[in-house]
Amino acid sequence: MKSSVKIGFILVLVFALTAVLMLGCAVDEEPADVDPVEEPADVDLEGMEPIELSVAHMWPAVHPKEEVLVQGWIEAVEEATDGLVTGVSYPGATLTEAGQEYEAAASGIADIGFGVFGYDRGRFPLLEVFELPGIIYNDAEVASYVFRDAIEQFQPEEIMDTKMLLAYCTGPGHLFTKEPVETLEDLQGMEIRGFGRTVDTLDVLGAVPTAMPQADAYEAIDRGVVSGNLAPLEVLEGWNQAEVTDYITMTPFLYNATFFFTMNLDVWNDIPSELQDIIEEVNEEFFAETASRLFLDMNESALNFAVEETGQEIIELSDEELERWLEAVTPLLEEWVSDMEAEGLPAREIYELTLELADKYNEEFR
Numbered sequence: 001m002k003s004s005v006k007i008g009f010i011l012v013l014v015f016a017l018t019a020v021l022m023l024g025c026a027v028d029e030e031p032a033d034v035d036p037v038e039e040p041a042d043v044d045l046e047g048m049e050p051i052e053l054s055v056a057h058m059w060p061a062v063h064p065k066e067e068v069l070v071q072g073w074i075e076a077v078e079e080a081t082d083g084l085v086t087g088v089s090y091p092g093a094t095l096t097e098a099g100q101e102y103e104a105a106a107s108g109i110a111d112i113g114f115g116v117f118g119y120d121r122g123r124f125p126l127l128e129v130f131e132l133p134g135i136i137y138n139d140a141e142v143a144s145y146v147f148r149d150a151i152e153q154f155q156p157e158e159i160m161d162t163k164m165l166l167a168y169c170t171g172p173g174h175l176f177t178k179e180p181v182e183t184l185e186d187l188q189g190m191e192i193r194g195f196g197r198t199v200d201t202l203d204v205l206g207a208v209p210t211a212m213p214q215a216d217a218y219e220a221i222d223r224g225v226v227s228g229n230l231a232p233l234e235v236l237e238g239w240n241q242a243e244v245t246d247y248i249t250m251t252p253f254l255y256n257a258t259f260f261f262t263m264n265l266d267v268w269n270d271i272p273s274e275l276q277d278i279i280e281e282v283n284e285e286f287f288a289e290t291a292s293r294l295f296l297d298m299n300e301s302a303l304n305f306a307v308e309e310t311g312q313e314i315i316e317l318s319d320e321e322l323e324r325w326l327e328a329v330t331p332l333l334e335e336w337v338s339d340m341e342a343e344g345l346p347a348r349e350i351y352e353l354t355l356e357l358a359d360k361y362n363e364e365f366r
Contacts, residue, residue, distance in 0.1 A: 045084060045274060053087040053267070056110035058098035058215055061091045063238050064298055070114060072290055073166070073261070076282050081275055087112070098213040102260060106161050111267045113162075117258045118196025119213060125340055126156045129351050130169065131197035132336055133254045133329040138362045140171030140232075140295030143256050145365075146357040148287065154350055159260070163268035165283050166261035168291040170232035171299070173198075173255025176245040177228030178221070182315055184324055193217045193229040197336075201254055202230060204328055214239055221245060230255055233306075234298035242306040249315045253326060261291075 055074070059065040066089060074087040096104040096113070099120055105113030117124045118131050130147055137143035147169050151159070181187050188206040195211050202209035210226050214235060220226045221244040228245060229235065232255070236242040268276070306312035317325065333351070340347030 045272065048084065048272070050083055051085045051271060051275075053085065053111040053263070054095065055087050055089045055112040055114060056095035056101050056104050057089070057091055057114035058093040058101070058213065059091055059238075063091070064234075064294065065114075065238075066091045069166075069261070069291060069294055073282070073286055076286055077279055080278050080282050085271070085275055085279065093215070098215050102162070102262065105262050105264050108264050108266065110264070112165070112261065112263050114261045115259070116195070116214075117260060118198070121196050121199075121211075124156070124158045125343065126154070126158060126345055126347070126350055127151075127258060128197050128336065129347070129354055130256055130258050132333055133198075133201045134326060134333055135256070135354060135358055136253060136362065137169070137171050137256055137358055138365065140169055140299065141292050142358065142361040142365050143169035143171040144287075144292035145361045146354060147258055148292075149357050150350060150353055153353065154346075159262070161265060162262040163265055164260065164262045165279075166259075166287055166291045168259050168287065168294065170234070170255070170257040170259075170295045172252030173230055173232045173257065174251050175228055175230055175247075175249040175254075176236060176241055176312075177247050177249065178245055179227065180247045180313070180315060181228075181249040182317070183321055184328065190228065191226045193220060193226045193231075195257075197332075198230050198255055200332055201329055204332060205325065217241060218244060232257065232295055232299055233302045234295060235302070236306040236310075236312070237302035238298060242302075242310040242312055245312070247313050247315055248303075248306065250317065251325070253322075254329065 053074075055070055057065070057070065070089045070091070074089065078086040090110070095110055099115065101110070101113035101115030102117075102120060102123070103113075104110040117127050130143070130150075137146065144167075147167055151164065151167050175181055175187075175192070177190070177192075179186070179190070181190070184206060189208060191208045191210055192202050193212055194202045194209045195213070199209040199211050210220070212220060214231065217226070217229050217231070217235070218239055218241055221229065221241065229241060230251075231241075233248075236245075236248075271279070307314065337347045337351055
């Protein structure tokens with residue numbers, strides 16, 4: 001009897017151990033009804049259909065931003081990708097209205113939106129720091145490198161819903177008016193076109209700011225709706241505003257506008273990685289050779305045009321007057337920092353980074 005019980009116990013133990021071992025093996029194996037995860041297959045670039053990207057922006061078809069930047073980028077990408085990625089431009093706000101280009105790209109109305117950050121006031125709060133007065137950028141190239149580096153380092157959440165291809169700046173802007181502005185007193189009560197944060201700048205200087213896109217400024221000045229514009233020199237030629245203004249007051253500490261050339265995120269993610277890498281290389285080269293320097297060439301050409309062809313008079317502020325203007329706009333910097341920090345944004349950090357980068361590139365490009 002004892003022998004039988006002992007044998008039975010051993011058999012039960014053997015069966016139990018066998019079951020445990022079989023269960024362990026079953027856990028290590030893939031379930032029969034689940035396919036193993038496979039790596040995505042390589043895209044056959046030779047057999048793929050070309051990708052055509054729509055580009056929406058507000059500038060006229062004959063403007064350098066269309067002819068040099070948009071068409072230049074399209075041609076560079078098409079050549080680099082052997083025709084697999086190309087584009088078609090919709091200038092003159094034919095695909096989306098001025099100021100809505102970023103949202104057009106984010107929503108998919110356009111594959112790429114090209115426009116001005118400041119035209120959508122409040123949508124890009126951290127990036128407004130680059131529009132603030134009192135930060136000195138020697139020229140457009142300096143401002144563009146500062147802007148690019150700050151975006152790369154900060155990665156602002158407000159622009160993470162698209163794929164930023166190019167980000168660049170106008171650099172310093174100036175006052176273009178029908179009547180001469182030599183002192184702050186001359187500016188008091190004068191209606192001046194502005195946008196974004198420059199509206200606040202004009203206000204503290206005593207002007208009456210009127211916000212509007214650049215595309216509307218010529219008619220507004222011509223009809224007397226406003227008496228002038230705060231803008232980069234290029235608008236005197238590119239937007240023909242030298243025809244409706246007579247004086248240029250040089251105010252390089254008041255203005256800087258920021259531009260985006262950005263792609264719908266889903267469209268970008270659908271582009272094969274090999275082509276993405278090529279486009280990134282084009283972007284880097286195109287920024288250095290074209291985008292960052294675009295306003296250098298346009299501003300120089302426009303100033304010569306305004307003086308030689310339409311007889312614009314240039315006004316330089318005296319040192320004493322310059323200090324008065326700087327003193328008037330300085331509080332806007334701290335006010336902006338305070339307002340942004342109250343919203344939980346790292347305003348002080350990006351402001352200090354902007355000053356640091358401005359010093360760096362002002363020295364480098366001197």
